[in-house]
Amino acid sequence: MHSLHFTAESSSNGVRERDFTLDGVPGVLWSPASGAGRAPLVLMGHGGGAHKRHAAMVGRAHLLVTGCGFHAAVIDAPGHGDRPRSAHDEQAIAELRRAQAAGEPEGPVVVPYNARLAELAVPEYRAVLDALQELPEIGADGPVGYVGVAMGTAIGVPLVAAEPRITAAVFGMMWPDALLDAAKRITVPIEFALQWDDERIPREAGLALFDAFASKEKSLHANAGGHANWPRFEADSATRFFARHLGRASSSPA
Structure with missing residues (x-):
C-alpha cells in the first residue's frame, strides 16, 4: 500500500487543513484542530470544472469539522x-x-465524459480511503460518508456502490443514464437534492435517479430554481444528515 504524503499544513478557526498527495493525486484533509480523538470521515466530490479547494468544498468541510x-x-x-x-x-x-453555444442538450456530452472520469476516480478514492484510515485519528473501523453533487454524484454513485465502508451518502443534480445500475446496488441511507426548474438536467431525469436507489431510507430535497440556484442551506442539511448516520467524534483515540 502506498503512503499518504502531507505537503502543507495550516490551522484557523478550529480547523486543521492538510494538503496531501497519494500516487500523484492531490487532495486536502480537514480535521478538528484540537485533535481530541477518533472521528468519522466524510469523503467529498467536487463539481465539474471545479477543484479540491473550490468554495463549496471548503465550506462543506468547515461545516463538517466545526x-x-x-x-x-x-x-x-x-x-x-x-x-x-x-x-x-x-x-x-x-x-x-x-453544445452550450448551440443551445443543445448537454447530457450527451457530459454523461459519457463523467462516466470515464468515474472509472479513473473510483479506484483513486478507494486508495485514498485506505491511506486515510491508517491515520490514528480516523482508524480502519471508523464511520465513512460521501457527499458530492453534479459531477460529484457521477463519481460518487459508482464509488458508494463499490465501497462497503461508506455507510451514508448525499447526492444530487445528475443525469441517471450511466448511474442506474450502480444506484440499484446502493442500500445505505441517501439524501438527494435536485432543482425543480433545472434547465440542464430535466426534472424527470433527477427523479429517475432518486427512484433507482435501493435504500430503505432515502430523502428527496427538491428546491425551486435552476441548476445554478442550488441553495446553500442544503449543505447544512447534509451536515445534519451525516451527524445522524455517522455519529459523533469519540472523546479519545482508540
Whole structure:
C-alpha cells in the first residue's frame, strides 16, 4: 500500500487543513484542530470544472469539522484542479462548449465524459480511503460518508456502490443514464437534492435517479430554481444528515 504524503499544513478557526498527495493525486484533509480523538470521515466530490479547494468544498468541510467534529477529505478529479488535462478532457470540454453555444442538450456530452472520469476516480478514492484510515485519528473501523453533487454524484454513485465502508451518502443534480445500475446496488441511507426548474438536467431525469436507489431510507430535497440556484442551506442539511448516520467524534483515540 502506498503512503499518504502531507505537503502543507495550516490551522484557523478550529480547523486543521492538510494538503496531501497519494500516487500523484492531490487532495486536502480537514480535521478538528484540537485533535481530541477518533472521528468519522466524510469523503467529498467536487463539481465539474471545479477543484479540491473550490468554495463549496471548503465550506462543506468547515461545516463538517466545526459542526460535527468530523474529518473531511477531497481529491482533484482527473483533469481538474492541479491535475493536467488529457487530450480526451480537452475534446470533451470543446464538445460541451459547442453544445452550450448551440443551445443543445448537454447530457450527451457530459454523461459519457463523467462516466470515464468515474472509472479513473473510483479506484483513486478507494486508495485514498485506505491511506486515510491508517491515520490514528480516523482508524480502519471508523464511520465513512460521501457527499458530492453534479459531477460529484457521477463519481460518487459508482464509488458508494463499490465501497462497503461508506455507510451514508448525499447526492444530487445528475443525469441517471450511466448511474442506474450502480444506484440499484446502493442500500445505505441517501439524501438527494435536485432543482425543480433545472434547465440542464430535466426534472424527470433527477427523479429517475432518486427512484433507482435501493435504500430503505432515502430523502428527496427538491428546491425551486435552476441548476445554478442550488441553495446553500442544503449543505447544512447534509451536515445534519451525516451527524445522524455517522455519529459523533469519540472523546479519545482508540
